[in-house]
Amino acid sequence: MIVVKNLHKSFDKLEVLKGIDCHIHQKEVVCVIGPSGSGKSTFLRCINRLEEAQQGQIFIDGEEVTAPNADINRIRQEMGMVFQLFNLFPHKTTLENVTLAPIKIKKMSKEEAEDIAIGLLRKVGLGDKDHVYPSQLSGGQKQRVAIARALAMQPKVMLFDEPTSSLDPEMVGEVLEVMKNLALEGMTMIVVTHEMGFAREVGHRVFFMDEGILMEEGTPAQIFDNPQNPRTQAFLSKVL
Amino acid sequence: MDFGFTNTEWFFGTMIMDKLNEIYGFQVVVNNLGNFAMGAVLTLEITFFSILIGMVLGLIAALGRMSRMKIINFISVSYIDFFRGTPLFVQILLLYFGVIPLVFDATPVQAAIIACGLNSGAYVAEIVRAGIQAVDKGQMEAARSLGMTHGQSMRFIILPQAFKIVIPPLINEFVMLLKDTSLVSAISAHELTHTGKMLYASTYQAVWVWGAVCVFYFIMTKVISMLGDWTERRLAT
Numbered sequence: 001m002i003v004v005k006n007l008h009k010s011f012d013k014l015e016v017l018k019g020i021d022c023h024i025h026q027k028e029v030v031c032v033i034g035p036s037g038s039g040k041s042t043f044l045r046c047i048n049r050l051e052e053a054q055q056g057q058i059f060i061d062g063e064e065v066t067a068p069n070a071d072i073n074r075i076r077q078e079m080g081m082v083f084q085l086f087n088l089f090p091h092k093t094t095l096e097n098v099t100l101a102p103i104k105i106k107k108m109s110k111e112e113a114e115d116i117a118i119g120l121l122r123k124v125g126l127g128d129k130d131h132v133y134p135s136q137l138s139g140g141q142k143q144r145v146a147i148a149r150a151l152a153m154q155p156k157v158m159l160f161d162e163p164t165s166s167l168d169p170e171m172v173g174e175v176l177e178v179m180k181n182l183a184l185e186g187m188t189m190i191v192v193t194h195e196m197g198f199a200r201e202v203g204h205r206v207f208f209m210d211e212g213i214l215m216e217e218g219t220p221a222q223i224f225d226n227p228q229n230p231r232t233q234a235f236l237s238k239v240l
Numbered sequence: 241m242d243f244g245f246t247n248t249e250w251f252f253g254t255m256i257m258d259k260l261n262e263i264y265g266f267q268v269v270v271n272n273l274g275n276f277a278m279g280a281v282l283t284l285e286i287t288f289f290s291i292l293i294g295m296v297l298g299l300i301a302a303l304g305r306m307s308r309m310k311i312i313n314f315i316s317v318s319y320i321d322f323f324r325g326t327p328l329f330v331q332i333l334l335l336y337f338g339v340i341p342l343v344f345d346a347t348p349v350q351a352a353i354i355a356c357g358l359n360s361g362a363y364v365a366e367i368v369r370a371g372i373q374a375v376d377k378g379q380m381e382a383a384r385s386l387g388m389t390h391g392q393s394m395r396f397i398i399l400p401q402a403f404k405i406v407i408p409p410l411i412n413e414f415v416m417l418l419k420d421t422s423l424v425s426a427i428s429a430h431e432l433t434h435t436g437k438m439l440y441a442s443t444y445q446a447v448w449v450w451g452a453v454c455v456f457y458f459i460m461t462k463v464i465s466m467l468g469d470w471t472e473r474r475l476a477t
Contacts, residue, residue, distance in 0.1 A: 073388070080385075
């Protein structure tokens with residue numbers, strides 16, 4: 001479903017991605033792990049072109065995302081993204097955060113968008129918070145709203161950029177729970193994370209990245225129990 | 241006797257009034273309150289229309305300055321630089337006597353509005369740009385990641401948030417603009433300062449006349465900043 005070929009990305013002279021190749025299948029949950037600065041987030045952000053890669057190609061369902069004439073706004077509608085810092089719209093209520101894109105982009109009627117939004121907010125356990133502003137929510141609640149907001153566009157893929165890294169420890173669980181349910185429903189997901197428990201339990205495949213290279217990939221059992229690459233071994237020995 | 245307390249107060253009150261009425265400068269001010277008011281109204285008119293022009297130009301120039309299109313960027317930057325880098329007084333003279341007559345026959349008040357509006361637009365542009373850049377860049381990313389265009393993201397996400405940030409400096413700019421309209425007295429627009437000039441020339445009562453002019457300006461700027469505080473409080477949610 002997602003094919004990445006020889007992806008290179010540099011910020012000025014610093015080369016962050018040094019040729020990434022991978023293939024992600026439909027309904028697959030891929031967890032990307034690795035030390036800070038290894039290029040995990042940049043890799044994820046290249047997929048929906050929040051960062052422009054200098055070289056290489058990305059295809060979603062055969063359509064080239066990286067093509068200069070690609071209709072990136074339409075392609076992005078099919079890729080939901082969840083950010084480390086939530087990035088909820090502070091001047092909009094929870095409900096408006098979720099309905100804004102369907103109303104403005106998909107030209108959905110307000111009633112229809114709100115029906116869908118209420119359903120999604122219930123799904124993430126926040127059915128009673130629809131008229132609350134983001135500032136009144138806890139971090140975990142904010143992130144769950146952000147997930148609902150991304151889902152409102154009915155994306156084919158969900159990209160998660162360290163969704164629990166800025167949460168207080170007691171709120172990590174509620175967000176991971178929502179993500180786990182999403183995975184069980186068959187959503188294709190790419191999750192950049194430091195939550196090894198989640199990667200092991202929910203992930204179908206795990207990518208280990210270091211220094212801009214996809215060092216090792218495999219099933220959670222292969223990566224966590226029997227890593228081959230010395231870098232992977234070193235990293236896991238520090239975090240597990 | 242029925243000289244009560246209130247009557248005593250009234251008695252001293254009249255005494256003060258009688259004393260004041262003996263002062264020539266006071267008479268000048270009281271007899272010309274209508275003229276001052278007319279001048280103040282014109283000052284407000286010039287300010288109001290200049291603000292309108294300034295806001296529209298400022299928003300356009302701010303977006304132009306952040307545009308990636310080189311020509312638009314160049315025009316915006318040149319406009320902002322020129323009007324911030326030269327004195328408003330000179331701009332008024334240049335526009336009224338030099339540039340505007342080439343285009344149409346403007347009254348002093350029209351020229352004043354054009355000059356102040358153009359000048360204010362340059363400052364508003366920088367205020368708006370600062371406001372837009374103060375909005376967290378994650379907001380733009382979130383909007384774009386949902387599939388909004390750059391324009392939609394600006395309109396629905398960035399500008400509404402920038403608007404709130406921009407209110408205090410914008411109110412400050414309006415206050416400055418109102419005071420700066422005093423410069424258009426140089427091209428004989430009959431606003432408040434011009435009223436003061438005329439009265440001073442015929443009476444030589446500098447303290448009274450210019451003091452009264454100050455009071456009128458102060459009342460107007462105070463009202464603007466109070467309106468600003470009120471808006472700020474209303475938007476603070």
